[in-house]
Amino acid sequence: MNWDFIAEYLPMYERAAILTVKLGVIGIVFAILVGLICAMIQYHKIPVARQIVAVYIELSRNTPLLVQLFFIYYGLPKLGANLSPEVCGIIGLAFLGGSYMAESFRSGLETIAPIQRESALSLGMTNRQAMQYIILPQAVSMSVPAFVANVIFLLKETSVFSAISLMDLMFTAKDLIGLYYKTIESLFLLVVFYLIILLPVSILGSLLERRMRHAGFGS
Amino acid sequence: MAETLLTVENLTKKFEGNTILDGLNLTIQRGEVVVIVGPSGCGKSTFLRCINALEPIQEGTISLQGTPIVYGSKNLAEVRQKIGMVFQSYELFPHLTVLDNIMLAPMKVQKRNKDEVKEEALQLLDRIGLKDKADSFPRQLSGGQKQRVAIVRALCMHPEILLFDEVTAALDPEMVREVLDVMLDLAKQGRTMIIVTHEMQFAKAVADRVIFFDQGHIVEEAAPDEFFEHPKTERAKQFLNVFSFEKVEHNK
């Protein structure tokens, strides 16, 4: 193992890791927003919007992120929209992640028995108040396991960013191998950095799940 | 002359072609305790839910102190503040403490001062002997405790009228009593209550008026003594028979 090589190119991996995390986090945040909006639309059965959401979910869950990125990065410019690879990456994650988040939130919402909502309304709460104080908090805590799984999934999916010229961890490793042929060292750093990113997420996720379980279920 | 609190006129509810409630008429005066009894599926719970606009109706009107109660209307939240409802499944909010369960609506809906609400909430809890559970979560309480908290939660909103939907049906016998005791106390205080129940002894003790429902109609309506000792209609007699047993001779 050539430790000099590892030391020399560690900064490249750091940069790539930061890029991966940065784009991953921004993409995931947007995915959560998209997911919440879609879940609410479906829960409230808003006409027209809910059909659009249903189509969107089927479309994005049944196409790979790579395909979606290709469309956004290589296809959109043909229609005149030239976006930077970073923006495309974020859009791709938000698009794909949004549908996964939507499904997680929706199933969380549906687990809350309608009568729980009725008891909130009976106390004089408006629909919005019932949603904000009673339904949503419970739905969110029920969605946590699925949510954490989605976050980890999306972070791992960032490895396809190489296809649109983003120097993420995967591409960095591939590129260095292509330039300097130090396969072992390059892959070793790749694994280490993915662990550095994913392990804390996984642990935080477990902690979050445990805390949320305190919300308790069953009256 | 007592004030008329709730007026129900010609209430009809249909569902999937079936008539659940058929042209009901009812008035409730302030301070009255009305108990509704009847066989399963006769529409008693549905009736309560209609009063609270949790169900749409096809015909008829419901009004509380002159204000119409209309399913889906914009002023429902406001009207519902005056109606307190307690459910068979308690429906406490599992993610909030007992105290927060009670304080949430008064603070957020009625915009009352936090300290004032907290003081009242603790007083109410104390009255039912659960002050020490203020910071517990619903899952840490027994069924009877949860139901009593649910009642207190409804009370804290200062409702004009209270609706009880078979609130002891899911409880073990020992816990049934502690809940019924709370309700008796409320009746003594002069609260206006509509109670749907199977607890006949309790009904006899607490009611000013007993209403017997069957298949969506009010079949009989009388003072408790009258109804339980001298039911007038066949259906009522049949129903009450269900609750009495003759001694069984064992074959030896």
Place this chain on the structure above:
Amino acid sequence: MKNLKKFLALSLAVVLTAGVTACGSSSDNGSQKSGKEVYRTLDEIKEDGTINIGVFSDKNPFGYVDENGDYQGYDVYFAERLAKDMGVKVNYVSTEAANRIEYLQTGKVDVILANFTVTEERAEEVDFADPYMNVSLGVVSKEDNEITTLDDWNKDDSVIVISGTTAETYLTKNYPDIPLQKFDSYATAKEAFENGTSVAWANDNTEVLAFALQNADKGYVVGIPELGSSDSIAPAVTKGNDTLRDWINEEIKTLGEEQFFHADYEATLADTYGLDYEDSLVVEGGKKSE
């Protein structure tokens, strides 16, 4: 407790990975794994009846897939003849520039005929046979913003390169301040160039010229027709696979007698370049003319 277990499990994975890789590596001098060799000898290939050849599937006109799904190109034309003379069938393996060496080092292919430029660093990792083509680097840009030099580079502009090519190495080493947009395949690099995200694409001059000629209507121009050193393209085999390498060298020498690579040019490249470049591009008999 669950988190502690997770942490330990994953740390163990990292340590094991490091251990295994440390034991199995001698990355300074290339690929040799201890124990059984990774490559197949000439006889093993002949016995199997099929040779695995790594080629490009998107580097027109050197290695690409046509509308019928068949491999075509200057490299492929040679591959076909090589297999025929060896008496075996060809299994084409599509490679990317960056994984050509890996494929040889892991035995995924027997020979790389993916327009592979000979360099010293690469020669440490794989064994090259004799050359069959000349090449240098070139830069293509759009005629409304023709790039004729890499000096005094405007930092807001970037150059497209493909990961694992000599163009990438050259620019990284000699013009480290020029921002590079890296792609992992010819297909995506060309798409990006067309979309205009960078001002130029640097690659083998033969390739950029072909690209410009094939897209004449789009106003692509090769502003820098020769960059860097004059190199050659040669087949590559796994390090130590002497039997195969020697056979290929013999084959190239023999083919020189019939001017095979000139015929190859005329069959696969003339449509794109015309005949002007034939003599400068082709290397016959494994010997460069200069």
